[in-house]
Amino acid sequence: MPALEDQIRHLMAEETASMHAAPDLGERVIRATKRKRRRGALAALAATVAVVATTPFYLAAAPGSGPTPIVTATPAPPAIDDLPSSATPPSKSLGDLGDGRAFGHVRLGYLPEGLRWRRWSLDHGDAYTTSFDYAGDKNGFYCVQIFVYEGDAVLEVDDRISVHRQEGEGEEVTVGDRSGYAVVANVGEDGMKGTPTFFLNMGERRRAEIMFSPVYAKDLRTSEAVNRELRKIAEGLTSTD
Structure with missing residues (x-):
């Protein structure tokens, strides 16, 4: 057989x-x-x-x-x-985002110094993403990537946050009047040291997942700097609808 x-x-x-x-x-x-x-x-x-x-x-x-x-x-x-x-609808992009600060139904108010939009995105309707690096090159490696989940896609990200809580990984964080969860994800996977990640609750039907690549996190030198930059991105991320 x-x-x-x-x-x-x-x-x-x-x-x-x-x-x-x-x-x-x-x-x-x-x-x-x-x-x-x-x-x-x-x-x-x-x-x-x-x-x-x-x-x-x-x-x-x-x-x-x-x-x-x-x-x-x-x-x-x-x-x-x-x-x-x-x-499985064909993957499509969010189009020309200019500087990449506004995409889908959100706007990025803060971006760490030296980063540029990679001229890359994916749009799956109720979940979409884009990313930033030093050169603005879609063929390069990302530094910061942001996923936004809406509607039913919120359930998937909430499930992952729940698993982190159950495993005792990460911590609850408050950003203004919004709740968040900070964790280093994928520790040990594929030889990586882990992906610093910040989950942001943007309302009942919207979540954001902000990630730093392990390489970019290393560039920031300390975990304090990583946490500070993640929090500043989360604070400046707002809905546009």
Whole structure:
């Protein structure tokens, strides 16, 4: 059953890769849904393998001898639609954002000195993101990346914050009259030291996730400077609708 085993290995490889996606890939807004679908497909395939592997096939033999097993061809399993194309709209950008300060339904009031918009963004409707670096180069590495979640997408980010709380990671932070949560995420993943992250509650149906790349955090030299800059970005991030 090479075809079946190949599909299982492929799904397992995809599952592992999705759990280690770099923050600046901008695909985490759909990763959770895809991971659930892969797990369901993987479970179905595993169950099929178990049934096929334990089902005996016999051919009647001459009197006095035991049944003789025969090898039969295993039919190829039906194609698995991991994520239907109709459920995965093509990624699109937020367009020309000028200096990048205003994007989607928010405006960035403060940006650390020396950073420029990378001329890059992703728009998935209820979740969108853009980022900034030193050179304004979309092919370079990000320094600061901001995700905004709206509507139902808020549930995904709230779930992640809840996990951090349960694990005793990070701390509650208040920014003016808004609540926030600061944590160093992805510690130890892919050899990284961690991604300083600030989750900001911008209202009942909107959340923001502000991230510093580990490299940029190192440029700031101290954790105090990192926390100060994250907080200043959060304080200056406001809704435009």
